[in-house]
Amino acid sequence: MKHLAGRLGTLLAVLAVIGLLPRLTRTDPALTILHARYADRPPTPETLDAIRAETGLDGGAAHVLGDWLGGLLHGDLGTSWVSGQPVAPEVTAALGVSLTLMGVSLAVALLLAAALCAGTLRRGARRRIVTARAGAGAAVLAALPEFLLAAVLATVVAVQLGWLPALGWGAPEQLVLPALAMGIPAGALLGRLLDDALPAAFAEPWARAAAAGGLPGRRVARHALRRTLPGLLPQLGLAVVGLTGGAVAVETLYAIPGLGGTALAAALAQDLPVLQACVLLLLLLGVTAGAAARLAARALLGPALREGALPALVPPALPARRLLTAGAVALAVLLAAVTVAGLLRDPLHVDAAARLAGPSAAHPFGTDSLGRDVLARLGHGAARTVLTAVAVCAVTLLLGLLLGAVRAGALTESANALPAVLGGLVVAGVAGPGPWGAAVAVAALAWAPLAAHTSALYAQERAAPHLAAARSMGAGRLHLARRHLLPAVVPPVLRHAVLRVPAVALALASLGFLGLGARPPAPEWGRMLSENLPYAERAPWSVLAPAAALAALGALSVLTATAVRGRARGLAGAA
Incomplete structure (x- = not known):
C-alpha cells in the first residue's frame, strides 16, 4: 500500500x-x-x-x-494558443497515428526478440547444453537510439537505394522504416534479456526432472519460456515507454502526424496547451504499459507469486571477456583520435566553394551544406558533448547518492520509466530550447539508475555483520557513515556513473537532433545529423559521419559495461 x-x-x-x-x-x-x-x-x-x-x-x-x-x-484539453482551435480533436487524431506506429513497432520488437532467442530454445528442447548466444551484438543494437537508426534507414534505404518512401503517412510501405527504427532497439534489448535468462531456467531442478521423466523437449522449452517471461515483462513495459520517447524523433524525421511530432512542434512554438495534452497522453501510455506488464506478470506466475514459492533466476557467471575489452579500448582510441584531429581545425570556417565536397586530403570527412569541415565539427562536437555529459553525470551522481540513501523508491521508478525526450519537451516548453535546458532535462531523469544502485548497496551494507558489531561497540552515526557506509557505497556507484557517460551523451545528442539542445552554429553531433539529412542524397558522408560517431559511442557504452560486468562476475565466481 x-x-x-x-x-x-x-x-x-x-x-x-x-x-x-x-x-x-x-x-x-x-x-x-x-x-x-x-x-x-x-x-x-x-x-x-x-x-x-x-x-x-x-x-x-x-x-x-x-x-x-x-x-x-470534462474531456476538454484546452485551446491552442497558436491556432485558436480546440486541442482535443488534434491530439486525438495524433494519438491514433502514434498507437498504430507503436503497435507495429512493438510487433517488430517481439519478432526480433523471438529470433534472437530461438536458437537457445531449440538447444534446450533438444536437451543440449544451453548457453546464451545473443551476446554483445544485440546489446549494441539495443543501445542505438531510435533517431540514429531512423536517420540511417532514411539515408540508406530510402534515399540511396530508393526501396521505400522516406516521408509521409497513410500507405503501408510508409510504416516500414519508422517501425524498424523504433522496434529494433526494443527487440534487441528484450531478446538479449530473454536469451540471457533461458539458460538459468533450463538448469533449474524442475527442468532436469522433466527431462529425466520423459517430458517432450518442446514442452520443457515452453515451460522454460513461461518461467522467464514474468521477470522480463517489466522490461517490456519499459520498452513501450521507450517507444513513446522514440516516437518524438521518428515521427518528426518521417513527417508522421503523431503525438511525438505534434509535441515537438508545440514545444518549439511555445504552444503549451497542445504540449500539455501530448505529454499527458504519452505519459499515460507509459503508465498503462507498465501497469499492464505487472498484471501480466502476476497472471503468469499464478500461485507461485507467494513470497519464496519461486526463486529468482540466477544467470550464469560470465568470464572476463578480453575481446570485449579490446573492442572497447579500440573504439575509445578511435573516438579520441577523431576528436583530437577535429579540435585542430576550425568548425565554424565556411568555404562556399567547397559546399558538400566529398572526402579528400583537405577534408577527410567531406564538408556540409555550408562548406564547413565535417571532421572539425565532429571533433569540437565530441568535446562539447562529452564535457556536458561528464557534468551531467556528476550532478546525477550526487542526486543518486542522496535520493538512494533516503530510499525514494517510487520516485526513482517513475523517473526511470520516463524517456529523456519527454523531459526535454517539458523543459523546452518552460525555458525554450537550449543546451542548458537539454542538460537539465537529462539530469532530471538520469539519476534514477544511480539512486536504485545506491539504495540496494545501502540496504546490503546496513545488514552486514560488521556494521552491527561496530554499532554494539558504541560507534556513532557519523563514524558508521564515514568508515563503513560511504566506503562501501560510493566507489561502486561512482564507477556506475562513469560507465553511464556515453549513454548520457547519446541522450544529449537525441535532444540536439530534435532541436532542443545547442543552437546553431554550435557543433553538436545530434544537430549535425538533423542539419545534413536534407542533403543525404548528394552528400551521404555528411550524414553517415555523425551517425557513425554516435553508433561508435553507443557501442563503446555497451562494450565497456559488458566487459566490466563480465570481469566482475568472473572474479566473483573465482572467489
Whole structure:
C-alpha cells in the first residue's frame, strides 16, 4: 500500500507540473498568443490583459491548475494558443497515428526478440547444453537510439537505394522504416534479456526432472519460456515507454502526424496547451504499459507469486571477456583520435566553394551544406558533448547518492520509466530550447539508475555483520557513515556513473537532433545529423559521419559495461 501511495503521489506531482506549464514558462503566454493570432495588434498592456482574461491566464497558479484539471474531467484539453482551435480533436487524431506506429513497432520488437532467442530454445528442447548466444551484438543494437537508426534507414534505404518512401503517412510501405527504427532497439534489448535468462531456467531442478521423466523437449522449452517471461515483462513495459520517447524523433524525421511530432512542434512554438495534452497522453501510455506488464506478470506466475514459492533466476557467471575489452579500448582510441584531429581545425570556417565536397586530403570527412569541415565539427562536437555529459553525470551522481540513501523508491521508478525526450519537451516548453535546458532535462531523469544502485548497496551494507558489531561497540552515526557506509557505497556507484557517460551523451545528442539542445552554429553531433539529412542524397558522408560517431559511442557504452560486468562476475565466481 505504501508503494502504491508513493507511485500515486509521484504521478500527481508530474500531473501538477504539466498543468502548471503556463505559469512555469519564462515567456509571457499572452505575448505568444498575440504574436500567433493577432500579429497586427500592438502589445499594449490592455491587449495583453484582455488575452489573459479570455484564456484564463489572469489567475494564480492554483487557478490555472484547477481550470486545467477541471477541463480534463470534462474531456476538454484546452485551446491552442497558436491556432485558436480546440486541442482535443488534434491530439486525438495524433494519438491514433502514434498507437498504430507503436503497435507495429512493438510487433517488430517481439519478432526480433523471438529470433534472437530461438536458437537457445531449440538447444534446450533438444536437451543440449544451453548457453546464451545473443551476446554483445544485440546489446549494441539495443543501445542505438531510435533517431540514429531512423536517420540511417532514411539515408540508406530510402534515399540511396530508393526501396521505400522516406516521408509521409497513410500507405503501408510508409510504416516500414519508422517501425524498424523504433522496434529494433526494443527487440534487441528484450531478446538479449530473454536469451540471457533461458539458460538459468533450463538448469533449474524442475527442468532436469522433466527431462529425466520423459517430458517432450518442446514442452520443457515452453515451460522454460513461461518461467522467464514474468521477470522480463517489466522490461517490456519499459520498452513501450521507450517507444513513446522514440516516437518524438521518428515521427518528426518521417513527417508522421503523431503525438511525438505534434509535441515537438508545440514545444518549439511555445504552444503549451497542445504540449500539455501530448505529454499527458504519452505519459499515460507509459503508465498503462507498465501497469499492464505487472498484471501480466502476476497472471503468469499464478500461485507461485507467494513470497519464496519461486526463486529468482540466477544467470550464469560470465568470464572476463578480453575481446570485449579490446573492442572497447579500440573504439575509445578511435573516438579520441577523431576528436583530437577535429579540435585542430576550425568548425565554424565556411568555404562556399567547397559546399558538400566529398572526402579528400583537405577534408577527410567531406564538408556540409555550408562548406564547413565535417571532421572539425565532429571533433569540437565530441568535446562539447562529452564535457556536458561528464557534468551531467556528476550532478546525477550526487542526486543518486542522496535520493538512494533516503530510499525514494517510487520516485526513482517513475523517473526511470520516463524517456529523456519527454523531459526535454517539458523543459523546452518552460525555458525554450537550449543546451542548458537539454542538460537539465537529462539530469532530471538520469539519476534514477544511480539512486536504485545506491539504495540496494545501502540496504546490503546496513545488514552486514560488521556494521552491527561496530554499532554494539558504541560507534556513532557519523563514524558508521564515514568508515563503513560511504566506503562501501560510493566507489561502486561512482564507477556506475562513469560507465553511464556515453549513454548520457547519446541522450544529449537525441535532444540536439530534435532541436532542443545547442543552437546553431554550435557543433553538436545530434544537430549535425538533423542539419545534413536534407542533403543525404548528394552528400551521404555528411550524414553517415555523425551517425557513425554516435553508433561508435553507443557501442563503446555497451562494450565497456559488458566487459566490466563480465570481469566482475568472473572474479566473483573465482572467489
